[in-house]
Amino acid sequence: MSQPVNLSYGRPYLAIPGPSVVPDRIQRAMHRAAPNIYEGELYTLTASLWPDLRALAGTAQNVATYIGNGHALWEAVNTNLFSRGDKVLVLASGAFGLGWANVAKAMGVAVEVMDFGRSAAPDMGAVEARLRADVGGEIRAVLTTHVDTASSARTDVAGLRAAMDRAGHPALLGVDCIASLGCDEFRMDDWGVDVAFAASQKGLMLPPGMGFVWFSEKARAVGSKAGLRTPYWDWAPRADGPEFWQYCHGTAPTHHLYGLREALTMLVHEEGLANVWARHEVLARTVWAAFEAWGQGHDRIGLNIAEPAARARAVTSARLGAPDGQALRQWCEHKAGVTLGIGLGMATEEDPKSAGFLRVAHMGHVNAHMTLGVLAVMEAGMRALGIAHGAGAMEAATAVVAAAAGGHGA
Incomplete structure (x- = not known):
């Protein structure tokens, strides 16, 4: 030639x-006329999601859903846990750990960053030493990315919890699972994670637009007086509301819910x-x-x-x-x-x-x-x-x- x-x-x-490949069967599940949001099949479908969402994250505890992307979830978690001036320790191993830290700073949280660079995961020995030095227990939470999408570094979350326990520190453990959930092994309850969150457009195989936050009873209690909480981001009605629409605090992302049902069937039940x-x-x-x-x-x-x-x-x-x-x-x-x-x-x-x-x-x-x-x-x-x-x-x-x-x- x-x-x-x-x-x-x-x-x-x-x-x-991300966005990752959306399977044809998920696209077909979403390709439908807008459903009745007041009664009928959407109620039954939505009720079926919560056990499978808990299974996906490896927890028997609380789950809240949001319309939004990963950046929205950073804000959702911050508002539900913190007040202005609260101190948190962020472990960064790439751009997205630093991104969560910057959002928290902009919201008035006192952020200390342990930056492990762009080519290595967090060093648990260094984290343990830092927590031991916090003799007054000022650090309210340790925050990290499970997988940093930019660097592709993966945090040993179970090892992080072990380091926190060895230090005897009472801080909450929060994990950004946006790039890992449904891909990398994650066991929220077994690993002692208090807050985890993920978005729809990566391992869950959906278009961007939905976010999910899983939180422990300890996180609920610690954050019950969070001064940053606002009506929209408040996770309590989303996790506890008796009507399906309360899970999304307003008009639900109806077509995403049909796609999510198909995705969870594929991940949790079939494969x-x-x-x-x-x-x-x-x-x-x-x-x-x-x-x-x-x-x-x-x-x-x-x-x-x-x-x-x-x-x-x-x-x-x-x-x-x-x-x-x-x-x-x-x-x-x-x-x-x-x-x-x-x-x-x-x-x-x-x-x-x-x-x-x-x-x-x-x-x-x-x-x-x-x-x-x-x-x-x-x-x-x-x-x-x-x-x-x-x-x-x-x-x-x-x-x-x-x-x-x-x-x-x-």
Whole structure:
């Protein structure tokens, strides 16, 4: 062929860390006329959601729903827990930990940030030492992201609770699960988490627009006198209201509720959370294997998080070096129909626009052929653009899938 061919026509694939792929069956569930909001099937459907939402987070405690995205949930949690001047400790391992801290500061909360950088998860020894030093118990809550969407660092939440217990500190534990719930293993009650929250557009496989907050009885009691609480954000009527519309404090996101019912059926009842977590584990290791092969002999290419235990199972942040990261993203989207995530929050003095970083999402409605397809397109792009890389990535990636899935059919 004398001229380059554009191979992007056909069904595009969005491999970014949210919004994630919305399954066809969820789209069909939402594709309906507006329902009666005063009686009928919507009441029965909505009532069926709460046990499954609790199961999703691993809790028998309270759940509240909101119309909003992750940024709205930061504000919801802050208003229900804190008064102006309350002190909190935020553990940051990327852009979104810092984002939650900044929102709390803007609301008048006294925030202390332990910043562990952009390429490592929180150090539990350092956290324990800081809490031991708070002999007066001024810190009301320890807040962290389970998975930071920008860096793809994953906090050891169970280890964090253990560090807090060793320090004998009474603070609440709050966890941002927006990028992890329905992807990375999470057990709210078993791990001693007091507040957790997630949004609809990532592991829950829905369009953006709904948010969920799970909270313990301890959090309810501690926050009962929160001075920042307002009528809209108040989680009590959302968790306790006798009518379905009170769960959303006004007109409900009706079509999202139909989609949510389908998503919870898929995750909790059909696939089961143990397999959901295992599937994301395998797909993450598939991506890691490819990057490790590409990086052999090429130091510019590598995973952002060096320690496997500290890596997200929902998304992988990696470097190719500027401007190769941005060039590869553009090639994959415009030449092959695969959209990769930008290098969000990874700017340096040498790379002020994070052009050397990209993110590969493997969250939600994703299986082996989708992930392997993304990696194959990326390798084709490296070849087309002349980006030097190590060999054997596809062999390494397919070996992970083959070993995990075994040699037997369904």
